[in-house]
Amino acid sequence: MDAGALVFDVFGTVVDWRAGVAREAARLLGPDVDAAAFADAWRARYQPSMEEVRSGRRPFVPLDALHRESLPAALAEVGGGPVADDVAGELVLAWHRLDPWPDSVPGLARLRRRHLLAPLSNGGVRLQVDLARHGGLPWDTVLGAEVVGRYKPDPEVYDSAPRFLALPPSRVCLVAAHVDDLAAARERGLRTAYVHRPAEFGGDPVPPVTDPAADLSVGSLEELADALGC
Structure with a gap:
């Protein structure tokens, strides 16, 4: 695969x-809230909140604003009550403090030797x-939804990567653990690499091991580096 740049779902x-x-929820909300269930409940509101923007029912706002708006309902779902504004703000910032998978940093470091990298x-x-x-x-740079004022899978997000990186779409590869994201990228002419992340949802559900439609299917970013000769 002759990719000049790799762009990543994060x-x-x-x-x-x-x-x-879940780690930040346990710290901020205490033992009375099931932190893992809360993380799942909050994430379940991720796509519906973005759909309000994608549909045109509301103007674009950054994901932090959508997370803040969906927080009370997620808390209520797991039996949590209202929280003070400073606690709510810290919970939203939990999304800014997520740890990489163990293979991510070493894999990205190897991939960067031969490719431009961007989220x-x-x-x-x-x-x-x-x-x-x-x-x-x-x-190497930051790309994505806020740069173009659209949320994936809006085509403009995928089109923006080759435009900003000055490459044809066929030399830009989206790396993602979600087959729907990859399918949308292929519709715009990007190459695709699927990464199997069996623990993303705590093991339930377990995502498919491969994406047969992708150019590559791997089990880690280090395996991706191996496949690309990095």
Whole structure:
């Protein structure tokens, strides 16, 4: 695969959102709230909140704002009551402090030897910068939803990567752990690499081991580096 650049889904692909959110929830909410169930309940509101923007029913706002709006309902679902504004703010910032999967940083470091690297995430620019600084993610630049004011799978998000990186779509590869994300990228002419992350949702459900439609299917970013000769 002749890819000049690799762009990455981040939540679930590069970082472990569930463990990170649960860790911060346990710290901030205490033992009376099931922290893992809360992380799942909050994540379940991720796509519906973005759909309000994608549908045109509301203007674009960064993901932090959507997370803040969906927080009360997620808390209520797991029996948590209202929280003070400062606690709510810290919970939203939990998404800025997610740890990379163990293979992410070494894999990215190897991939960067031969490819431009950037996130292509629904997370905002500051969120991506904070994740990079927190976890040592070696991005060359930050791309994604907030850069174009659209949320994936809007075609404009995928189209923006080759445009900003000055490459044809066929030389840009989206790396993701989600087959729907990869399918949307292929529709725009990007190459695709699937990463199997069996623990993303705590093992239930377990995502498919491969994406037969992807150019590559791997079990880690280090395996991806192997496959690309890095």
